[in-house]
Amino acid sequence: CCSEGVHAVCHTVNEGTPEYSPMRCVPEAGETLGGFCTGVALCSKALAEEIYEGAGGCPLRPADGAPRPPKLEARLRTLFRLHDLNGNGALEEEELVLLNTKVALLHYGNDADLDIVRAKYRRLFREHLDYQGRPVPYLVFRRYLLQVLDAIDPDPRAQDMMTEQFCLEAHAARALFHTPSFAGSADLDTVPRLSCPSFEDCSPFNARTLPAWGSAASVGPNGTPTPRPVTPLTTPLTTPPPRP
Structure with a gap:
């Protein structure tokens, strides 16, 4: 964004409403980009300020780099590792899509419209993580989450409760890669790299705790999930049940 290979977030205005999305902050020849780099992620503060001045003094939006409670930080990292299906240290667009197709199967079984799910999370990745669909590091994932x-x-x-539930759901979704009735052709390259062959191996997140927090699935005697319809997801990635 701010320079080759560096992620940032830009400020644009749509009908008077500020919006923040990953995009290039430096225009190419003959191109005009309305916005400025906030310096989020790996952009240097000096470069952010330089673009800020060139944008006419629009107020910089604070970066989401401030530390959060240790337990929350640990869960954010755990959630990133759960999404990083091939374990290469970066979140890829296809990984986000694959994991969330499994989440949809947990929620709706084989009645889930996976084409809609795939389109939703490809759009989410490009609108909120990287506009070109390139793999993103943990800091970009953390900022968005x-x-x-x-x-x-x-x-x-x-937030502590929500991230715990996100992790439970992601663990359950990963386990579906090893459930033949939920297998898909897109899983062939992913399954050999997964380190979670069953619910029981996903300690400390045990599938038997799942019905207590979301009723996303009931668990059979062999740890195999039996999907049941629940309320559709209303926010990106995974969504906990509403607070009472």
């Missing part, structure tokens, strides 16, 4: 959490509930205790 914190935005999601803050939008749902800024209370640290609520």
Whole structure:
């Protein structure tokens, strides 16, 4: 964004409403980009300020780099590792799509419209993580997920509960890669790299705790999930049940 291979977030205005999305902050020849780099992720503060000045003094949006409670930080990293299906240290567009197709199967079984799910999460990746669909590092994932959490509930205790539930759901979704009835052709390159062959191996997140927090699935005697319809997801990535 700010320079080759560096991620950032730009500010644009759509009908008077500020929007923030990953995009290039430096225009190519003959191109005009309305916005400025906020310096989020790996952009240097100096470069962010330089673009800020060139944009006419629009106020910089604070970066989401401030540390959060240790337990929340640990869960954010765990959630990133769960999404990083091939374990290469970066989140790829196809990984986000694959994991969330499994989440949809957990929620709706084989009645899930996976084409809609795939389109949704490809669009989410390009609108919120990388506009070209390139793999993103943990810091970009962390920044976006914190935005999601803050939008749902800024209370640290609520965010702790939400991220715990996100991790439970992601563990369950990963386990579906090893369930033949939920297998797909796109899984062939992913399954050999997964380190979670069953629910029981996903300690400390055990499938038997799942019905207590979301009723996303009931668990059979062999740890195999039996999908049941639940309320559709309403926010990106994974969504916890509403707070009472």
